[in-house]
Each structure stands twice: as C-alpha cells, then as structure tokens.
Amino acid sequence: MPDAADPARVSAAASVAISDLRVRRGGRLVLPGVSVEIEPGVVTGLLGPSGSGKTTLMRAIVGVQIVESGEISVLGGLAGSPENRRRVGYVTQAPSVYGDLTVRENLHYFSRVLGVASARIDEAIAVVDLGGHADQVVRTLSGGERSRVSLASALLGKPDVLVLDEPTVGLDPVLRRDLWRMFHALADERTTLLVSSHVMDEAERCDELILMRDGRVVATGSPEELRNRTGRDDLEDAFLVLAEAA
Amino acid sequence: MTPRVTFATAARVLRQIRRDHRTLGLIIVVPPVLLTLFKYVFYGEEETFNRVGPPMVGLFPFISMFLVTSIAMLRERTTGTLERLMSLPLAKLDLLLGYGIAFAALAVVQATVTSLVAFGLLGLDSEGPAWLIVVLAVANALLGMALGLFLSAFAQTEFQAIQFMPAFVFPQLLLCGLFVARDQMAGALEAVSYALPLTYAYDALDRVTSDGSLGARGAADVLVTCGVILLALALGAATLRRRTA
Numbered sequence: 001m002p003d004a005a006d007p008a009r010v011s012a013a014a015s016v017a018i019s020d021l022r023v024r025r026g027g028r029l030v031l032p033g034v035s036v037e038i039e040p041g042v043v044t045g046l047l048g049p050s051g052s053g054k055t056t057l058m059r060a061i062v063g064v065q066i067v068e069s070g071e072i073s074v075l076g077g078l079a080g081s082p083e084n085r086r087r088v089g090y091v092t093q094a095p096s097v098y099g100d101l102t103v104r105e106n107l108h109y110f111s112r113v114l115g116v117a118s119a120r121i122d123e124a125i126a127v128v129d130l131g132g133h134a135d136q137v138v139r140t141l142s143g144g145e146r147s148r149v150s151l152a153s154a155l156l157g158k159p160d161v162l163v164l165d166e167p168t169v170g171l172d173p174v175l176r177r178d179l180w181r182m183f184h185a186l187a188d189e190r191t192t193l194l195v196s197s198h199v200m201d202e203a204e205r206c207d208e209l210i211l212m213r214d215g216r217v218v219a220t221g222s223p224e225e226l227r228n229r230t231g232r233d234d235l236e237d238a239f240l241v242l243a244e245a246a
Numbered sequence: 247m248t249p250r251v252t253f254a255t256a257a258r259v260l261r262q263i264r265r266d267h268r269t270l271g272l273i274i275v276v277p278p279v280l281l282t283l284f285k286y287v288f289y290g291e292e293e294t295f296n297r298v299g300p301p302m303v304g305l306f307p308f309i310s311m312f313l314v315t316s317i318a319m320l321r322e323r324t325t326g327t328l329e330r331l332m333s334l335p336l337a338k339l340d341l342l343l344g345y346g347i348a349f350a351a352l353a354v355v356q357a358t359v360t361s362l363v364a365f366g367l368l369g370l371d372s373e374g375p376a377w378l379i380v381v382l383a384v385a386n387a388l389l390g391m392a393l394g395l396f397l398s399a400f401a402q403t404e405f406q407a408i409q410f411m412p413a414f415v416f417p418q419l420l421l422c423g424l425f426v427a428r429d430q431m432a433g434a435l436e437a438v439s440y441a442l443p444l445t446y447a448y449d450a451l452d453r454v455t456s457d458g459s460l461g462a463r464g465a466a467d468v469l470v471t472c473g474v475i476l477l478a479l480a481l482g483a484a485t486l487r488r489r490t491a
Contacts, residue, residue, distance in 0.1 A: 027490055062333050066489045080488060086335045096326030100262045112254030113336050137265070153330070 021070030045206030089159030095150035118233035124152040256343025277306040301451035307353040307387035315394035353387030374454030381468035392478035399485035418444035
C-alpha cells in the first residue's frame with residue numbers, strides 16, 4: 001500500500017465529501033448540484049454573499065437539512081448519523097441557546113446530552129472568554145456574548161468536525177483574533193473546521209477557501225492560489241474575477 | 247433513549263420555569279384564586295360548588311400544561327435550540343419524556359396546593375379522597391402537555407399558540423360535562439363529546455367526586471386518557487423532525 005505511506009496522500013483524505021448535492025427550499029433549487037471536499041487539519045472558509053447557499057450547505061453537512069439528491073459523506077459515515085451527531089459540532093448563525101438559563105446552566109445541559117465530563121464546561125467557558133459571565137442569564141448578555149455561549153456549547157464534545165456559521169460577526173477585534181487562533185489550534189489537532197463568512201477580510205485567515213455564489217461553488221483553493229490564479233492581490237477583487245468567469 | 251439525557255432535559259425544563267417567577271406564580275396561584283372566586287360566585291349553593299369544584303382541581307393542570315408546553319416547544323423551534331438538539335445525540339423520546347417528567351412534577355405541586363386550599367380553606371367536599379384527585383390531575387397535566395406539544399407544531403408564532411387555547415381547550419371544557427351534564431346536551435353534541443379526550447378525564451374526576459371511587463367506568467376513563475396521552479406523544483414525536491426544509 002504505497003498510498004498509505006505517502007503523507008501527502010493521507011492528509012488529502014477528506015473528512016467531508018459532497019457530490020452533486022441538490023437542495024430545494026420553498027420550491028427553489030438553492031443548491032443545484034454542489035460537489036466539494038473538506039480536509040481535516042486546516043481551517044476551510046466558506047465565503048460568499050448572503051443568500052449564496054452557505055447555511056444550506058452547512059445544514060446539509062450537519063444532517064439537519066432535507067436534501068433532494070446527492071451524496072454527503074462525513075467522517076466516513078452519513079451526515080446526521082447517530083455516530084456523527086456525537087462527532088460533529090454545529091454553531092448556527094443565530095445563537096441557539098436557552099435565553100432563560102445562565103451560561104453555565106446552558107453548558108451543563110448540553111454536556112449532559114453529549115455525555116462529557118463537567119470539567120469540560122469551565123474549559124469551554126474559558127476558551128470563549130466568558131469566565132466573568134458564567135453565572136449570568138444568557139438573555140441579559142450582548143449579541144456577541146450570546147454567540148460565544150453557542151460556540152462554547154459546540155466545543156464541549158471536542159468534535160472532530162466543527163461547522164461554524166458566521167461565528168465572529170459583531171465580535172471585538174481582539175476576541176476575533178483570539179477565536180481565529182483557537183480555530184487554527186483546533187485544526188492543528190486534526191479537527192476539520194468549516195467557517196462561513198460574508199466578509200472577505202476573514203478569507204485571509206483561512207487555509208482553504210470555498211467561494212460560493214447563487215448556490216454554486218465558484219472556486220476552491222488557498223488564498224494564495226486564488227490570488228495567483230486571478231492575478232489580483234485583493235481577495236475581494238479575486239472573488240469578483242472568479243464569480244464573473246464562472 | 248438515554249436516562250441521563252431524559253433526566254437532564256427534565257431538570258433543564260424545570261430550571262427554566264423556576265427562573266420565570268411570573269409563570270410559576272400563575273401556575274401555582276391562579277387555580278386556588280379561581281376556585282375561591284367560584285365558591286363565592288355560587289355563594290349559598292354548596293351543592294354546585296361541591297359538584298364542580300373537585301373536577302376543576304383536576305382540570306386546571308390540563309389547561310396550564312397545555313399552554314406552557316405549547317409555548318415552550320414553540321420557543322425551542324423558533325430559537326433554534328430544537329435544531330441544535332436534533333443535531334446532538336439526543337433521542338426524540340428523551341425530549342418528550344423529559345418534558346413529561348418536568349410537567350408531571352409541576353402538576354403534582356399545582357394540584358397539591360390547589361387541593362389544600364380547596365379542601366382545607368374553602369371547605370370543598372368530595373366523596374372520594376383528595377389524593378386520588380391529585381393523581382388524576384397529574385394524568386390530566388400529561389394529557390395537556392402531550393396535546394400542547396403536538397399542536398405547537400402548527401403554530402408559527404406565540405400569538406397563534408395562545409389562540410389554540412380557545413380553539414381546542416374551550417370546546418372540550420364546554421362539552422366534557424363540567425357545566426352541563428352530557429346526557430342533557432343535544433344529541434349531536436353528546437356524540438361529539440365522546441370523541442374529545444377531556445370528556446374522559448372529566449368523567450373520571452366526576453366519579454371520584456360523586457361516587458367516592460373510580461369504579462369500572464372510571465378505570466376505563468383513565469385507560470382512555472392514558473391512550474390519548476400516548477397517541478398525542480406519538481403524533482408529537484412525528485412533528486419533531488431531525489431534518490427540516
């Protein structure tokens with residue numbers, strides 16, 4: 001088996017593989033046939049304007065989206081299988097936590113559902129820098145703080161695949177930098193991260209990019225590759241070139 | 247299904263209600279206050295109060311839990327927590343039973359407080375024991391919870407969920423025999439009343455109140471009530487979708 005001995009080959013083994021995925025929502029074909037692969041050990045950015053199908057693609061990977069056809073393999077299994085519900089963490093764009101519970105009570109509940117040790121609660125609170133708000137009722141937190149509670153809930157189970165829908169919207173720049181550092185640290189531990197954003201300056205922080213427009217994947221590659229391919233220094237310009245060529 | 251997850255869900259639901267002092271107050275305080283009101287509306291008509299009072303003790307939890315559950319489940323749907331739970335290793339049964347345990351516990355407190363006030367302070371009289379009325383009240387709470395859970399799937403907003411109360415609960419209250427004996431109703435209404443779950447819940451309470459025990463018919467009523475609870479829970483489970491459009 002020469003392939004297995006080749007480290008480049010091993011790292012290329014995608015943890016999420018999607019082929020010809022079609023999703024219809026409200027009669028409209030929002031994903032008309034997407035094929036894409038996501039590798040472990042890197043931070044993959046899912047970039048595209050609002051309405052381009054980013055959230056639908058993420059929901060399909062997590063297994064909460066009704067799909068019309070196509071195949072989605074996640075960690076070698078089916079998207080949303082009981083095994084994968086333990087190994088895939090998902091953070092929705094709007095924070096999905098209980099507003100009438102405290103930060104710690106929310107995390108306590110999700111830790112019981114996941115069956116992880118309660119020591120993970122304080123670790124997760126520390127990672128998203130909410131130590132000072134641990135016993136505050138979530139409803140009284142700011143929007144950015146609430147989305148960090150949502151993120152902390154997804155980190156509890158140390159998932160192998162982490163799907164984050166616009167996790168850094170409205171966060172202060174220092175915290176945003178810290179979170180991106182954490183994403184890369186997780187990737188170094190072989191976690192697969194898919195992070196969506198509609199802000200191009202976040203694209204710089206990703207190792208790999210998937211550019212989407214109107215439900216189609218316009219381009220994939222590292223920021224460097226996309227710049228070289230288009231001859232543009234600015235990723236926003238590069239996106240324009242690629243979108244118009246597609 | 248995992249007991250750990252079921253009980254964690256029940257504890258979480260109770261914690262949410264405990265934090266909501268006003269709802270808790272409404273659940274515990276409103277039934278005794280309404281019964282007090284009832285007593286004085288029928289002042290001097292002890293017989294009416296004694297006929298209608300005990301079944302009301304048993305029916306309050308049905309109404310409260312129907313409302314609280316339908317709003318709580320609607321919130322789980324609209325705030326995205328249901329989607330999160332469906333993406334986690336949680337069985338639908340964990341969620342349904344978690345809610346069931348939480349609201350049954352709450353119904354025990356509600357029915358006990360209401361009974362203490364009704365039988366202790368207001369001098370309400372029943373042939374059957376108060377504890378049996380409390381037990382039936384818990385069954386009715388579960389009935390209300392299961393129906394609320396199922397119907398919440400058809401509400402998009404809290405306004406709509408509240409309107410299910412007059413739409414689904416009031417007709418059942420009117421036809422169950424509480425206000426007018428069913429055999430005195432128009433034939434068509436009596437026939438309809440057989441199809442409504444609250445009819446059986448009320449009939450069991452009425453038998454305990456006037457006969458002093460359930461008897462065979464009362465036991466059959468309880469069985470029908472339990473059957474409807476299971477049916478509504480199954481229908482409710484069908485509305486909890488892991489995958490949505």
